[in-house]
Amino acid sequence: MIAASLGLGSIVNLGKAVAHPGHVHASPNLQPTGLDELTLTVEEAGVTGMPESIEAGRYLVKVTGPAPGEMGPSGTMFFQLPEGVTVEQAYEDIQAATEGPPMWFLDAHFGGGVTLDSGTEGWAVIDFTPGPWVVSTPFGSTLGVEFEVTGEFPTDLEDVEANATIELMEMVIRVADGELVVGENIVTVNNAGAQIHFVDFNRVPDGTTKEQVQAVIDSFMTGTPPAADNGLSETDFIPVALAPDISPGVKMTLPITFEAGTYFLSCWVPDVETFAPHAMMGMWDLIVIE
Numbered sequence: 001m002i003a004a005s006l007g008l009g010s011i012v013n014l015g016k017a018v019a020h021p022g023h024v025h026a027s028p029n030l031q032p033t034g035l036d037e038l039t040l041t042v043e044e045a046g047v048t049g050m051p052e053s054i055e056a057g058r059y060l061v062k063v064t065g066p067a068p069g070e071m072g073p074s075g076t077m078f079f080q081l082p083e084g085v086t087v088e089q090a091y092e093d094i095q096a097a098t099e100g101p102p103m104w105f106l107d108a109h110f111g112g113g114v115t116l117d118s119g120t121e122g123w124a125v126i127d128f129t130p131g132p133w134v135v136s137t138p139f140g141s142t143l144g145v146e147f148e149v150t151g152e153f154p155t156d157l158e159d160v161e162a163n164a165t166i167e168l169m170e171m172v173i174r175v176a177d178g179e180l181v182v183g184e185n186i187v188t189v190n191n192a193g194a195q196i197h198f199v200d201f202n203r204v205p206d207g208t209t210k211e212q213v214q215a216v217i218d219s220f221m222t223g224t225p226p227a228a229d230n231g232l233s234e235t236d237f238i239p240v241a242l243a244p245d246i247s248p249g250v251k252m253t254l255p256i257t258f259e260a261g262t263y264f265l266s267c268w269v270p271d272v273e274t275f276a277p278h279a280m281m282g283m284w285d286l287i288v289i290e
């Protein structure tokens, strides 16, 4: 529940630990080669294996950890806290937050992460720019581990090969390049906007209409469940993948496997002015993958 209200997480937690379909991760041989690598482990107390210092650059981040539990997916997220906020304070604030993210949330810098949506292994390609960074589990649910990124971010990096690029901006999620296909995908998510965004991929029943989705979103705003004849409710949203928060100008690449079907893509980061979750301001779309 906290994840959704923080805008750090996903609708997953509104729908609460919905049963998972047989979802298979992209095979390891799709992993890009030629990048520096980080290998991290998620444990109950937090993330282990992070070096104290790394060179600025583009990394293949491999993560092993527990399968998702009642509070949603496990995995890692990478961020930079605003000046003056310590990891201890950040952790305390997140634990205490019930009505929305801590005040500093919108001033933090988010670099993405690896979400373990169903299995126990995952990867993503993440860019690390110079400065002090923190790695924690999704939604900042464990005490962050600090690390330093040194040197200059390289200017000659090649794009990671992806079959689809999803572009995020206010208040739009769109496939800007390539297409999402049945089976294994390598997806680049690019924040071309001015605010922090993420993408939550949920499967919805075939034939779901935008009107039905809007009725469910409206019900979050009003607190009144959608009419019984809506034919779509919160529990029909099955979590498939989550591309964690990225700040403006940041992109990340991750593997996602889709079965043929209809998918709801959404962002629930609170707006800088209204504090309404972006999805409630229209930042969502329905995509049929066939």
Ligand SMILES: [Cu+2]
Pocket: 196, 197, 198, 267, 268, 269, 278, 283
């Ligand atoms: Cu957003």
